[in-house]
Amino acid sequence: MGTVDYQGYSNQILEVARRAPYLSREEEFELATKWHDNKDAKALERLTLAHLRLVLAQAMKFRSFGLPLADMAQEGQIGLMEAAARFDPSREVRFSTYATWWIKASIQDYILRNWSIVRGGTSSVQKRLFFSVRRLHLEIARQHPEMNDTEIKSEIATKLNVKKSDVERMSSHLSAPDASLNAPISESDGTSAEKIDLLEDTGPLPDDIASDAIDMDRKRNWLADAMKSLNQRELMILKKRRLADEAMTLEALGEVMGISKERVRQIESAALKKLRSSLEEKGPGLIPVQ
Template structure:
């Protein structure tokens, strides 16, 4: 209750602050820019807080506290004051409006949903303009299909129709907790219970990856024990996704398939000896 009273008092004081004339505004801006006059900055900010409050009211339908929007707008107002160049002879309110709006919009995008949205300028424009464009296009045209509506919005904002459909679904449905109980269930069944995955656990994936890398290292070292012909036979027969037949390999090497089999068996034995010699735990693995 006290917070609401404080907010109302703040708004009343801000709305009662005197306007600044062009010359006075220029003088205060120059004093702040050249001499870092804190009093001049405070007078500029106070005189334009009504602009922050007015803009906060335009974003009230996003369901966020007005006091938070005003606070974020105040941050944008201070940023505008820090960057304002009075020598350009532009009214401060014109320049500050962009910074105030940008600050509020960034706050809304961060807090409207737990899912981050509007990461690009096009997505941001879609988020803040979708409802308005949809209402305008659908007004008086009840036969307009969702597909045609999305296509027109897509063309107007320069985004894909899939982005329009996704954003429309997000704006139409609030966030839902996966730990919330399902409606109509007598027990404590939660949505999370229906998100069972057949994929292995992350620790299992990591363990498997480490094991594969370790065994690959062992094999690379053991292959050094083979001569050139043994190495080729092992590579062709054992290390390729589709190993060649004994007969095919024998034709390439100019030997019989039985000779290929003998060399392969000898090479496999040499590999086993090399692996066990360097890594006694290999047999257990």
């Protein structure tokens, strides 16, 4: 595996990868076919073990993001298994070529989820920006040392066919470290105030929450009392038509009750009037029952 520093990988993964034999095109095709056609578990094991080196190589390409290499390797193995599950050997494409995309995508998704506590967006455009801005910035700066930062960002936007403002936002996101809301506002004033104390709470006040809860309980009791004024048939119709998760149609309810759908509508209308009248007596200003 050369002299590459794989510090951070588990010894077990490295040892398995080192010992796994390389596969010829014919062997790879045979194993992939056995798995694809017959779900031969041993064939799948040999196929995936032989490509662990590919997983490690892909994980190393993303080591600059500062995440544990062992974790990225594990995510890459998930991508490798997904590739094996989807691979169709009849297309005459090398499995390594097909698996590389899945391994890379799996590692990139892991990085997007864990690189920062602040999510930077997971759309295809944002994902492309996240993994391209820093690389392109270094390449352009190396090739054109006369360019300033603004000119480099404009060039990146042109290459990626995105807005310059998108490049600027992503560059800011990549360069700014996460700040804890529990960090002290100032270390010199001797207070225990934290940055989170400066955030405005836009939610309702405790008094409003308590008042709303009391009002809701009162209205719920009024409605329960009003329902007692209905006879059994009216109550059944309102429950099936107004309170059920899936309301029954007038026609369907009429068939169940042995009456016409017009009669169901009349009974429902009369029951709603009773409820409306009772609720208006209990609490003026309540929203009328519709």
